Amino acid sequence: MGIFNFFKKGLKKTKEGFFGKAISILKGGLDAEKLEEIEELLLLADVGPETSNYIVENLRKKKGEPIEILKSTLFELLGENEELSFSQQPPTVYTLVGVNGSGKTTTAGKLAWKFKKEGKRVSLAAADTFRAAAIEQLKEWGKRANVPVIAHQMGADAGAVAYDAVNHAISNNIDVTIIDTAGRLHTKDNLMRELEKVHKVIKKLREDQPTEVLMVLDATIGQNAIQQARIFNESVGITGIVLTKLDGTAKGGMVFSIKKELGIPVKLVGVGEGIEDLKKFDANEFVNAILE
Amino acid sequence: MFDSLQEKLAGAFKILKGKGKITENNVREALRQVKMSLLSADVNYKVVKEFMDKVTSKALGEKVMRSITPDQQFIKIVNDELVELLGGQKSDLDLKSRPAVILMVGLQGSGKTTTAAKLALWLKKKKGRNPLLVADDVHRPAAIEQLETLGQSIDIPVFTGDRKDPYEIAKKALDFAVAKGLDTVIVDTAGRLQIDEEMMREVEEISKIVKPDEILMVLDSMAGQDVVNAAAEFDRRLEVTGFVVTKLDGDSRGGVALSAKYVTGKPIKFVGIGEKVDQIDAFYPDRMASRILGMGDVVSLVEKVQESFDKKKMEEMEKRLRKAQFTFDDFREQLKQIKKMGSLSSLLEMIPGASKIKNVQVDEDQLKHVEAIINSMTKKERTNPGIINFSRKKRIAAGSGRPLSEVNKLMKSYDEMKKMMKRFGKLDKKGKLGKFPFQFK
Numbered sequence: 001m002g003i004f005n006f007f008k009k010g011l012k013k014t015k016e017g018f019f020g021k022a023i024s025i026l027k028g029g030l031d032a033e034k035l036e037e038i039e040e041l042l043l044l045a046d047v048g049p050e051t052s053n054y055i056v057e058n059l060r061k062k063k064g065e066p067i068e069i070l071k072s073t074l075f076e077l078l079g080e081n082e083e084l085s086f087s088q089q090p091p092t093v094y095t096l097v098g099v100n101g102s103g104k105t106t107t108a109g110k111l112a113w114k115f116k117k118e119g120k121r122v123s124l125a126a127a128d129t130f131r132a133a134a135i136e137q138l139k140e141w142g143k144r145a146n147v148p149v150i151a152h153q154m155g156a157d158a159g160a161v162a163y164d165a166v167n168h169a170i171s172n173n174i175d176v177t178i179i180d181t182a183g184r185l186h187t188k189d190n191l192m193r194e195l196e197k198v199h200k201v202i203k204k205l206r207e208d209q210p211t212e213v214l215m216v217l218d219a220t221i222g223q224n225a226i227q228q229a230r231i232f233n234e235s236v237g238i239t240g241i242v243l244t245k246l247d248g249t250a251k252g253g254m255v256f257s258i259k260k261e262l263g264i265p266v267k268l269v270g271v272g273e274g275i276e277d278l279k280k281f282d283a284n285e286f287v288n289a290i291l292e
Numbered sequence: 293m294f295d296s297l298q299e300k301l302a303g304a305f306k307i308l309k310g311k312g313k314i315t316e317n318n319v320r321e322a323l324r325q326v327k328m329s330l331l332s333a334d335v336n337y338k339v340v341k342e343f344m345d346k347v348t349s350k351a352l353g354e355k356v357m358r359s360i361t362p363d364q365q366f367i368k369i370v371n372d373e374l375v376e377l378l379g380g381q382k383s384d385l386d387l388k389s390r391p392a393v394i395l396m397v398g399l400q401g402s403g404k405t406t407t408a409a410k411l412a413l414w415l416k417k418k419k420g421r422n423p424l425l426v427a428d429d430v431h432r433p434a435a436i437e438q439l440e441t442l443g444q445s446i447d448i449p450v451f452t453g454d455r456k457d458p459y460e461i462a463k464k465a466l467d468f469a470v471a472k473g474l475d476t477v478i479v480d481t482a483g484r485l486q487i488d489e490e491m492m493r494e495v496e497e498i499s500k501i502v503k504p505d506e507i508l509m510v511l512d513s514m515a516g517q518d519v520v521n522a523a524a525e526f527d528r529r530l531e532v533t534g535f536v537v538t539k540l541d542g543d544s545r546g547g548v549a550l551s552a553k554y555v556t557g558k559p560i561k562f563v564g565i566g567e568k569v570d571q572i573d574a575f576y577p578d579r580m581a582s583r584i585l586g587m588g589d590v591v592s593l594v595e596k597v598q599e600s601f602d603k604k605k606m607e608e609m610e611k612r613l614r615k616a617q618f619t620f621d622d623f624r625e626q627l628k629q630i631k632k633m634g635s636l637s638s639l640l641e642m643i644p645g646a647s648k649i650k651n652v653q654v655d656e657d658q659l660k661h662v663e664a665i666i667n668s669m670t671k672k673e674r675t676n677p678g679i680i681n682f683s684r685k686k687r688i689a690a691g692s693g694r695p696l697s698e699v700n701k702l703m704k705s706y707d708e709m710k711k712m713m714k715r716f717g718k719l720d721k722k723g724k725l726g727k728f729p730f731q732f733k
Contacts (some may be wrong), residue, residue: 013639044518100403101402101403101512131438133435134434137435137438139432154441184542186542186543220516220519222515224542224543224545227543245399245401250518276715
């Protein structure tokens with residue numbers, strides 16, 4: 001199959017320099033063929049047909065240097081880089097939500113380590129009481145980051161874990177408590193309601209919390225990510241995306257549509273399995289990776 | 293904005309319907325819709341392009357132009373191509389060796405560990421095998437504990453060895469299986485990126501040690517464009533024998549199934565359809581194609597209904613319905629039959645066009661409430677609902693813990709039902725009942 005070579009080529013992380021591929025496509029003016037090549041580049045990066053079409057239309061209509069128009073369209077879609085927020089009055093509560101296998105528990109561990117390193121008093125809470133050994137997994141991260149882990153046993157009520165975690169944080173002067181929740185498909189109404197309950201329980205103790213509800217999103221996921229974000233947002237109000245597994249060859253282009261449609265920014269990116277492999281989202285780097 | 297593939301294709305076919313003939317122009321619009329849909333479904337761009345070329349040439353062929361029902365013809369062409377692309381026929385596991393070895397591989401978070409346990413249970417229940425699960429993911433924290441817990445829950449032994457050296461674990465697991473007379477060894481490995489050279493070498497080495505009969509790559513049905521790269525590379529290095537597509541209980545269209553099969557030529561052997569250990573099923577290309585095409589997974593739905601419903605009881609009930617003798621006992625029996633089929637929402641997903649009804653919230657609790665109300669009736673009340681007066685209603689409400697208004701609502705829909713039944717009874721007796729008589733909302 002001739003198509004196979006194409007995919008083999010895709011295995012190498014090509015470094016053609018900043019915006020390399022897009023620049024070489026757009027050299028010497030625009031025509032239909034070049035627009036299609038740009039569309040292909042965007043589609044293969046999981047930007048999706050609708051948003052890709054929007055970007056290409058912009059490129060077709062607007063006057064000026066094509067590469068600049070392309071870049072500015074992408075930057076406009078992403079908006080300003082947004083930082084994580086903290087509560088004026090500690091503890092700051094973060095919840096991590098998302099579908100199964102997106103990397104919530106790993107992200108919780110990395111976040112705890114990052115905050116700990118910044119000199120904050122941190123705790124983790126194992127509110128994923130459903131998946132086998134999820135609690136052990138978080139405890140292991142707690143050990144590595146050297147922070148306490150609030151946990152009940154498997155099958156326990158997730159809301160009760162969250163309640164204990166916030167209570168513990170209040171009485172132990174914890175600055176940030178990070179609550180890991182069970183992965184759930186957004187299509188499962190009962191599980192989404194359970195997640196809402198976890199958030200309600202937190203509000204019972206502290207009306208203004210959680211400060212951040214971070215949806216953890218696997219960069220290798222396709223267009224379904226938008227629907228995920230929409231439903232999770234309707235359910236618990238997402239404040240930001242953590243885009244994980246960006247150390248592979250997947251580009252995570254679906255976050256353009258998520259920002260465009262729902263206004264939810266990417267705040268962090270996961271770039272490896274090590275505890276330090278969590279970085280602030282940088283729109284410039286991200287757009288470059290899409291267009292390189 | 294991002295409609296499902298089903299909806300988009302439904303739109304494309306609507307364009308063709310209502311037109312007498314297929315012209316080059318209206319086919320092109322439908323084809324464009326199909327293309328957009330496949331892209332929204334995360335079918336890889338390159339695969340979509342080749343697929344579209346094939347379908348375009350067929351759709352513009354003479355047969356279609358002269359066909360009397362162009363929309364049907366067009367659906368058939370797209371459907372046939374999809375079925376072919378997805379694998380033609382379903383493909384079984386080939387487990388000749390003793391012990392037979394299955395190696396589970398894939399990216400992080402695709403669902404390898406859960407799938408390993410599901411497969412073990414499936415082989416035990418359906419094939420009478422004695423499986424051994426091997427926890428060979430020494431990288432992810434608590435991956436071994438996860439498999440141990442799962443193994444315990446389904447009563448299947450889990451080999452963990454020294455919990456450190458993946459090669460030693462693999463070697464000793466085989467010895468262990470032989471010593472214990474276990475005939476199937478399922479090796480769970482760590483998730484890894486296809487560009488992680490060190491980790492790819494590790495899995496190659498494990499494969500050399502265990503000499504698997506089957507190497508199953510686990511793919512997340514939500515996967516995007518890039519995952520075919522992973523599939524191609526895993527296949528190049530390990531010679532994958534098949535794929536398992538997981539998380540199909542979500543609402544992703546699973547375009548990755550198309551792409552992975554197309555690029556590697558390797559079949560999809562199983563699908564994961566839930567988090568519970570028994571939620572695994574064989575892969576049926578025709579069903580997948582139907583699901584993708586917006587015809588709904590009707591085959592699965594029909595099978596599920598047949599499996600769950602007690603035929604004799606249904607026939608008896610139908611007779612009673614025709615005579616309008618339907619009582620609350622019958623109603624309760626129906627509720628039980630429905631509950632046996634699984635969650636209402638999972639059933640709804642299989643029904644063609646149901647994905648369009650966005651505002652229908654299936655309230656599973658409501659079923660329970662209705663059942664509670666019926667359970668609070670006396671036998672006399674159930675067989676002769678006419679006697680239920682206000683004070684009886686109050687007692688039923690108190691007994692079931694439901695508000696009086698809900699009891700009233702149920703009584704009202706019962707009355708309406710009864711009226712409808714009378715009309716039904718006058719209809720052609722040969723006609724079968726297609727719908728559940730009671731509506732829940």
